[in-house]
Amino acid sequence: MAAGSGGLKDATALVGIGQTPFAKRLPEDERTLACRAVLAALDDAGITPGEVDALASYTMEETDEVELAKACGFGDLTFFSKVGFGGGGSCATVAHLAAAITAGQASVGVAWRSRKRGSGPRPWTDTTVQLPTPAQWTRPYGLLRPADEIAMLTRRYLHEYGATRDHLFNVALACRNRANQNPAAIMYDRPLTREMYMASRWISEPLCLFDNCLETDGALACVVVSAERARDCRRTPVYVHSVAQSLPAQHHGMVNYWNDDPLTGPAWSAARHLWKHSDLAPEDVDVAQIYDAFTPLVLLSLEGYGFCGRGEGGAFTEGGALETGGLLPVNTGGGGLSEAYVHGFNLINEGVRQLRGTSTAQVPGASACLVTAGEGVPTSALLLRS
């Protein structure tokens, strides 16, 4: 499966994944955690650090390429890239490496994210610095946090389509149930019930505590090489079948209230590109890792990526559809809601585990997995296949 007229399709593969423990507080700093995750991913792939010549991460990543390359002993780097818009960048890191390797700009790429969100500061709590745009239109009125911004879209969504808090609960529950099977998950030993969900405190109505992701310290990384090179690696390759990035026309960040149709966000245009360059269709996807900083993002994404029609995301979650054995098992490691919130990178690694057959909530015979990045912000997605 070489490059050429097929573009990126199956031209590269994920051959290594690595991560640190996840916790509310880890003693090591972000740089150390980044090094640990990256070296674990390279060891998983059976590739020496000296062979790494490409890096990709998020613009919000604080460990820069120079520090990582120096500490881990990489070779000469010939490609490095950072992707913006927070959690919208997760899948794009792999997409950039796949493109660079396919174009001959590099041969061994590492994508990573290290973050101390559990014990570190949150940018929107800073009262001394206020970004002029778009914060001038929102923050003076007390629309302060990402949860508020997404809650605004959620209220409109529930109003327009008759979806309910029970639908949001279905998302939270599926993630928690899978986390209860995953010893690495922060919520491994913390089951969730509908009663707990409905009685929990509000954060920004209509979103309650359990509609919000965790706040986690931790780091993750993965290794991308050409499909040809992947055959010599330690692990069964997981092919990068299709990739997409999306910043739709007239989109306006997470406060997406200022275009014609705020309820069709970046997922919709990412999906058009993803499926156009794929041999697969939504019905071929065995398992999905859908970015879940907030439960309603999963409903919006189910619609955007074509698993159901517009306005049907809530109903889609009924009858255990998102659970193991359901129509579309999601976030099988527990996701950002219940495994760890490291800007969605754990969804990429869990996608690889599913296609290796090593997930703690393995979908039998899974051969195609969708992984998505943050919805609401300019986003990205990966379609992986075994």
Add this chain to the structure above:
Amino acid sequence: MLRPVPDTDGAPFWEYAAQGELRVQACAACGELRFPPRPCCPHCQSFESAWRPMSGRGRVWSYVVAHPPLLPDYAARAPYDVVVVELAEAPRIRLVGNLVGGAGEPLGSLPPESVRIGARVQAVFHDGLVQWVPERP
């Protein structure tokens, strides 16, 4: 409380608001309204703009009720509503704000349970900010 920190494009909006006027940026060439303000028109790419007065009437498009954890000044007012209002004459122009009991009343002055999607509201001005009050029949 946080004050708006205007950028070059947004400054006229806040200057008009300080004078008690709700104005929206429009293209001086093709007439299309746009919000938030920006340097050129996404429809015709003209760099010429004008600030068109609005009636100040609108409807609640969506709303949230914010609860702590919040910045201290806001936590003291919680739970409070934040609304998105679509303007009567330009429904695609939507402004974030607060529905309050009356002009000059603080954020959180109206019980959050009285806010409804679709409710008619009217812009009022206080201390340089646009506020929204329920429209009197």
